Amino acid sequence: MTDARITAMINFVREGSRVADVGADHGYLSIELAASGRAKFVTATEKNPQPLQAARKNISAAGLDNVIDTRLGDGLQVLSAGEVDTICIAGMGGALITKILDESPEVVQSARQLILQPMNASEKVRAWLNENGWAVDDEDLAQVAGVIYEIISAVKSSEVVPKKFKRELSPLLKKFLSQRVEKFRRILNAMSRSPEARMSEKFFATRDELNALQREIDGLP
Numbered sequence: 001m002t003d004a005r006i007t008a009m010i011n012f013v014r015e016g017s018r019v020a021d022v023g024a025d026h027g028y029l030s031i032e033l034a035a036s037g038r039a040k041f042v043t044a045t046e047k048n049p050q051p052l053q054a055a056r057k058n059i060s061a062a063g064l065d066n067v068i069d070t071r072l073g074d075g076l077q078v079l080s081a082g083e084v085d086t087i088c089i090a091g092m093g094g095a096l097i098t099k100i101l102d103e104s105p106e107v108v109q110s111a112r113q114l115i116l117q118p119m120n121a122s123e124k125v126r127a128w129l130n131e132n133g134w135a136v137d138d139e140d141l142a143q144v145a146g147v148i149y150e151i152i153s154a155v156k157s158s159e160v161v162p163k164k165f166k167r168e169l170s171p172l173l174k175k176f177l178s179q180r181v182e183k184f185r186r187i188l189n190a191m192s193r194s195p196e197a198r199m200s201e202k203f204f205a206t207r208d209e210l211n212a213l214q215r216e217i218d219g220l221p
């Protein structure tokens, strides 16, 4: 049930926090947060009834019904301002994560920490944090079954402490960036087959991004 990705997220949660696990799916993150004692209380939200049902079953089997509440609904809309200190959103695309944050400004503003694990477009998440008064105070890379995940912790900019994670020192960074380069290469190859796509803004932006990633890789020890 626990893996390196979930462990990395839990490590960022401050002891005794009240945590929202948005898009809880099977409920594994919520269960680990509560079972480890790291979270004082967890509110697990899910947009879809089926995964929520599975989460409820797993939570009951773990004997954690008294410390994990489950709610059916969209993003943070089923929470009230001040209910949680920490908001975890994991396993979704960067665009969906920022949409969920944008749709519930009062809940987000009342939290002290955001722990985000975007499956893509992490630069979109980082830009959102920057534009909305949050600063990355720590981050990590975690590998599960050959896939490398980015985990970002953010606090209010006014509270910022020096960032702890030295990204360039992570043994996973080169592999992570190389996987992204490969992904961009596949996109560019596919786009090259269409003359229209080959001249599009997206093509050139992707190519620039690929080149920037390659320069980052080349600069690594």
Ligand SMILES: C[S@@+](CC[C@H](N)C(=O)[O-])C[C@H]1O[C@@H](n2cnc3c(N)ncnc32)[C@H](O)[C@@H]1O
Residues within 6 Å of the ligand: 022, 023, 024, 025, 026, 029, 045, 046, 047, 048, 051, 073, 074, 075, 076, 089, 090, 091, 092, 096, 100
């Ligand atoms: C890939 S799973 C990730 C599960 C878990 N967070 C993790 O990282 O292991 C994404 C889950 O988010 C749920 N989801 C998608 N959009 C959502 C939204 N707007 N609000 C709440 N849940 C959502 C999906 O139903 C799905 O169960």
